[in-house]
Amino acid sequence: MMDAMGIFDMVLALALPWLGWRLLASPDLFRAMVLFISLGLLMALTWVRLQAPDVALAEAAIGAGLTGALFLSALRRLERLSEAERRLAFAGKREEEDEIPPERHRRAKPVAYGLALLLLAVFVLLLAWSLAQTPAGGGLGPAVGEQLGQSGVRSEVTAVLLNFRGYDTLLEVMVLFLAALGVWSLTRVRLPLQDEEPGPVLATLVRLLAPLMIMVAGYLVWIGGSRAGGAFQGGAVLAAAGVLLLLANVTVVRQIPAALLRWGLALGPLLFLLTAVVCVAAGGNLLEYPPQRAGAWILLIESASAVSIGVTLAALYAGGRPPEPPAQDRGGEQGPGRDADADAGGRQ
Amino acid sequence: MNTLLFYDFSGLALLAIGLHGLIRSSHPLRKILAANLMTSGVFLIMISGARGTGQTMIDPVPHAMVLTGIVVSVSTTAVALVLVCLVQETTNRALLWQKRKREKWGRTDG
Amino acid sequence: MADAAFWAICLVVAPLFFAISSFVRGGLAHVFGPLAAWLNALAVLGLTVSFARSGPLRYAIGGWQLPLGINFRIDGLCVLMLAMTAVTGLAVSMYALGYFSLRIGSARQMSRHEQQRLFFWPLWLLLWAGLNGLYLSSDLFNIYVTLEITGLAAVSLTALSGKPAARLAALRYLLVSLLGSCSYLLGVALLYRCYGILDMAALSRLVSPGPLLWCGLALLTAGLLLKTALFPLHFWLPPAHANALAPVSAILSGLVVKASFYLLLRLWGEVFAQVLPPAAYVLLGALGCGAVLWGAAQALLQKRLKMLIAYSTVAQLGYLFIALPLIRLDPGPAARQAVVLLILSHACAKSAMFMAAGSIFLKAGHDRIADLAGIKEVLPVSSFAFVLAGVSLMGFPPSGGFVGKWLLLGVSLAGGQWWWGMMLVTGSLLAAGYVYRVASRLLVFKAPFFSRRQAIPPVMEWSAVLLAVLAMLLGLLAGSPLELLAAGNQVFSPAGLEVLR
Amino acid sequence: MGLLHNLGTVCILLGIPFFISGTIGLLRFPDIYTRLHALTKADNVGLGFVVLGLSLQADGWHTVARLLLIWLLVLIASSASCHLVARAALRKKIEPWSRP
Structure with a gap:
């Protein structure tokens, strides 16, 4: 029985970073967010396995549910925005500077990128090694129990x-x-x-x-x-x-x-x-x-x-x-959100 | 093999992936997703440390800290997402870190 | 009955309470805000007086002793930082009062400025509470929460101006601060796993070199360096500080970056001073040198006044890091006194500069340095404040910056590491260069100047001048703050921690 | 252990294949509507069996009542969300799959 749980733990522990990788690598943002929510649910399962039911509840409700909803609504807002843009045919008139494709970022300085990646890997391995080395510390568990x-x-x-x-x-x-x-x-x-x-x-x-x-x-x-x-x-x-x-x-x-x-x-x-x-x-x-x-x-x-x-x-x-309420709205004056639209419109 | 160490490593991997994504992604939403992954990794390391202290009793202090952390992280995420939407609305720019000549010259608010 | 602990509680509770009240009763925000600022100043005064009487102390929140509970730890450094926040914060609050009433008065887009004022006060008070809590707390995780309050409030304040550039800068700032807090949190987690305790003072008695300690410390430091904007990590700072509203710029540059540096000072100068190798200090010092050179060079190249001031912040933060290896080098208190003096005088001078720049901006309608010639005719007081603050940044004699640098120079020469001292002198010369660029325009050249008709309220001009004068006189008044620091010195050095337990 | 306990175990074991087939359907079916169909239908039956099994093993009416409540809530949630997803898909003019 212990072994079965051990395998379960292992699979769970492997699934989390795998999902994380997939979600960041996926080109489709919507898919990334759905994967994020499922990652949150797996995290909640992990908290249960690690005997942290309080955290599991909070993670499922806040970490996966609410954060996921926030992400999805932000995405929808952005998409609606770009659709509106297309409809108004702003897209063609945008300045050149705005049109730099992401690839330019990707390809920039492969050497520096490789070096940074190496540094990150070394540091993570160092962390992993030191985590494995550390003797179990005291912790405040007993003190909490006493009081x-x-x-x-x-x-x-x-x-x-x-x-x-x-x-x-x-x-x-x-x-x-x-x-x-x-x-x-x-x-x-x-x-x-x-x-x-x-x-x-x-x-x-x-x-x-x-x-x-x-x-x-x-x-x-x-x-x-x-x-x-x-x-x-x-x-x-x-x-x-x-x-x-x-x-x-x-x-x-x-x-x-x-x-x-x-x-x-x-x-x-x-x-x-x-x-x-x-x-x-x-x-x-x-x-x-x-x-x-x-x-x-x-x-x-x-x-x-x-x-x-x-x-x-x-x-x-x-x-x-x-x-x-409309009664207090003074004519001709707008909040920042509306100003922003005016700003964007005024630029082209 | 200690299964707790598995979760530690899993948390570390999440952290590394998140960090990589935070720096490499160009879309701000993906950056925020990556930052959330990072914090999840940190939480995992904290909680697995709470059981790894060797006693039979579980240390509730990291649990409380992670609860605090979850709430803090949803707060920052919410603000960040609204900011992303607003930036997009005002500048039509998907790329966050892109340099722009006008930025140096443009008007600021006093 | 009003002992130091009572005043310390007031410093956290009062800003929080007024922040909530000024949010709920938005119409009274501009009454509650300044009221909270004055109360805060009063509380700091009370704290200083009772601290001078009673000396350092600890206060167990909720009555829970270590290791379980969270403690306030009140010592000289903490009181000085609180006093700095109170004085600068009071000046900025007064400035903001004039600033918003002026902008609301100038009819265009009135409701937008009203909205800004409505949210400025609660956000600023929450930021203030976060700063006070950070300086008082002795608990690493509690400090994480206060850092988050400070960071989130700072980001919201940056975005408050509503301009696209400010929002973009705020978003970058937020992402950087997310990364920074994540790194800090992992550092705290690793230290907790090692030692099972979160209190800094208790931790300093337990630490022993080990791989996990190094990792934890590296993460803590990296997170704080990001938030302090030390040289290669400073990229987010200038746009954020330059594009915010004037009072917000003053707060960000004068106070917010100091909070994370204060923590670094605690960790590197006190808690982990025994175990850290000297090479690590040298590394931070070298980065500080880079900051001084790069920040000053960029400041010299800027065309806009606020950008220049923001880059000058990058450079000035470099000095503080140069002081770290000297603290390590110096057996006596001189280097510590010097770094505290530098922090205090920079807070006053930089806030004064941003406030003066804000007045100039409002009057001129722009902040292009080249076109500011002759503004002293219409804004003599603000121009004077700007130049005075600049002179104090350069480290001209009676200023606090001068005394701080002088002390550091002495330490570096006495310790045989003259290059740090040389760097300080170079930095001062460069600072003189960029201050001169502006000062020559502001004061020397005479040109017909077309300004807007609106009058800058005297409170805006005079609050800036008073801060600048304070920065200038800090060198003469340095005695009493240093005495305060010395009173807490047994806490500031690790040996004195035994007393507290 | 008594008869009830064994019966419960059998029920739970019976529920598992439904979950598995639902998941396979989710992964392998050609379009969103068929996937929804597979997921909600099979999973609801699977959950029914699991809840039944756990109720048989439960040590009191409180637990049984709570389990039933969970079952009911999941039923409502899954059918409603299935409906909403399908409606959104139809709105987006996603054509149902038909055998080519």
């Missing part, structure tokens, strides 16, 4: 994530918030995301699944205290529901006021931050929860974070700040 009783949760990963290293997670939630902020600062979203009508099947599917997904998200957050799951996994499922709603172009989603969305993005980070400060005010250190109620506090933070993570990831998928 687990005081953390307020039974799941080790959640204890590390929300208590022992809660400060990391606080900053990480900020990174997510920052990403949404960055995307919003760049451009404004153009709804609907799909050109065509969603169709009855998708609409029904969304109506069926969305409530269920919200329930599952709640379950994942709840179960995170004792087993695999938690704010990120729950948030990712919420985000998936959001993406489905966006794709199905449900009216409710389009009509969410921008202010509410802002609050949705900010809720998790704000609550986390306030909790940290309250801990200081109560006489402890930053993020030092009162020992008896640590579990409840963690659950509170996780629930708020999950909501915000869900909203944030869905907003990232939408890919821009919500369009302002």
Whole structure:
């Protein structure tokens, strides 16, 4: 039995880089992205094999699912762009500089390329050798085990994530918030995301699944205290529901006021931050929860974070700040996205 | 043969392939894909190290770190993808690193 | 009750809180932003005072002691970096206040500038929080997260101008920073696998030479070098810094690159100083020399003011790396003091330069150096600020740059490695060359100058001047920062780490 | 182990060929519609057998209920996504394959 699992491990370990190679080598970007998603799913399987179920859940939902969706929507946006270009016959008028084919890059300086490749190979081999050489280090596993009783949760990963290293997670939630902020600062979203009508099947599917997904998200957050799951996994499922709603172009989603969305993005980070400060005010250190109620506090933070993570990831998928209501739009003035089009048009 | 070492090497291979792709690809989307591969490789090395410490207990700290890493990586990917779309919209250029004479001279924003 | 730890917490929590508030209540962003800047300055003041009283300390977040928890470590270097960020950041914030109100006031494309202001403040405050967190933290993985915050915020800020060139530069910047953080993360993973600990101070007691340590350290360093833009890896920096909005350029050039250099200084000057071979320091020093020469040469060739300043950043970063082998060489504190002085004075001078350049740009409508002659007639204060900052970059006597270079020169001569000193002098001459190119246009030539009618708000001009003056006077005031550094010196050197555990 | 356990194992083993044939169909069939057909049909039956087998081996009603829920969700998801993929293909004017 062990041997069978060993072979399975070996195949899995070989399949990952092979898929990676294939996806980067494939000339078709769409195929590359599909391969990327399947690579993500294989990664999730690997995490299960390596006894990291929390990571597996997050990888399947965020690493494969959501990142893949982001890639695909970006690709579609680019393709739509080039189609529009062709239609308007801009292509013929483009400047010569823009027309340098990728081959010129490929062929440039084969010696330097070979040398760099050699260097990379040497370094990777060196790394591999040193990884094989290293004696097993200490690790913090035992320390986590000792203190687990005081953390307020039974799941080790959640204890590390929300208590022992809660400060990391606080900053990480900020990174997510920052990403949404960055995307919003760049451009404004153009709804609907799909050109065509969603169709009855998708609409029904969304109506069926969305409530269920919200329930599952709640379950994942709840179960995170004792087993695999938690704010990120729950948030990712919420985000998936959001993406489905966006794709199905449900009216409710389009009509969410921008202010509410802002609050949705900010809720998790704000609550986390306030909790940290309250801990200081109560006489402890930053993020030092009162020992008896640590579990409840963690659950509170996780629930708020999950909501915000869900909203944030869905907003990232939408890919821009919500369009302002027409009443506030001043005539003749445009956001950066529209400016950009004007810019591109003005060049030829 | 230690199967964990397999995963280490697998992670390293992913890392190398990703690095190669990041530098060699010309299309920005492929570059971002490659960067994601690289981070996946790093995560694999981290997690397989968490079990390789010899104890029966699994070290949850790298797990938490990888969870953080996944979220960070999706955040950066999202921003990068929006930037790619915008750059494409404004400059019609598929090639990211291409030098352009006008860039030195063109107007900047104060 | 307000001890150093309290102020340290404020430094992280306050910018984060105001960043979120200024996002949620976008209409008040330009009120919250400057408010946060002043509060931050106040907190740094409090921190400095209480630090001078109590000396270095450690603060366990969440009450979890090492090895499990994350610790703040507050020592002299950390306080100085925080103070640098606070002072420069405050000046930039004041400048930005005037900058955006001016641009919103100048009717064309009003809503676009409003959008920029709306997002500038939360992004800048998040960046600030990231920087503060980075300087305070003692945990390698936590530093990775703060690096990501800093990087992502910096990229978004770069793209904020909305111009195609800025967006392209931002995308390159993002890809480079992705590669850099990936390399850094793998380095952290390898070190963790070796020693099972993430705290820098604790790590420095455990390290022993070994293949995995070398690999991990090489990866950490490579990642940070990419983010610091040391010479052959600097390609992304000039377009990003030159194409951003003026306050953003000041932030990027003055503060953001310092963060990753600070980390390198920690790692190479302190944590791994015992195990690293001298040859490695020489390699970094040599790359620094390359940066000084290449950056200065490129700066001399630039036609645009902002590009010139950006290349000057590449050159100035070279000095910091030249200081690394000298730190290794020097048994005393002189080289360390020198490098800290160089960091501080460059932050002030470079931010002042970019701010002055931004005012000039707005007034003239362009930044072609050749056509700037005579602008001192319409913008005397900003021209003065620019030249003063340039003089301080050159390393003219009372400036901080002068004292720093003087100390380094002394160390290199005393240690018998005169070539580093020679490189410093050459770099100064080259800097004098490119500053002169601009200064001669700005101050010497008199020509009829056609400018836009809009008046540059005094707050924009004076914030730049004050920073430039500060950079100039840093040499005279150097005593107190160096005392602070010395107060933390037992932490700065590895021998003192025992005290903390 | 009891009879139920063995029966479960048999069911799981029965499910495997369906998965394999579905996968072969996905790889070898000539066009997108036939591939979709192979994949969704065969895999659903395969999954049905696996879920049945695992339910027989399960140690409580909770597990059985969860397994059934999984089965139901996969059924919904696969049929809906099959439909969407086919619709998108039709939109793109991809002609169904016919024997040449």
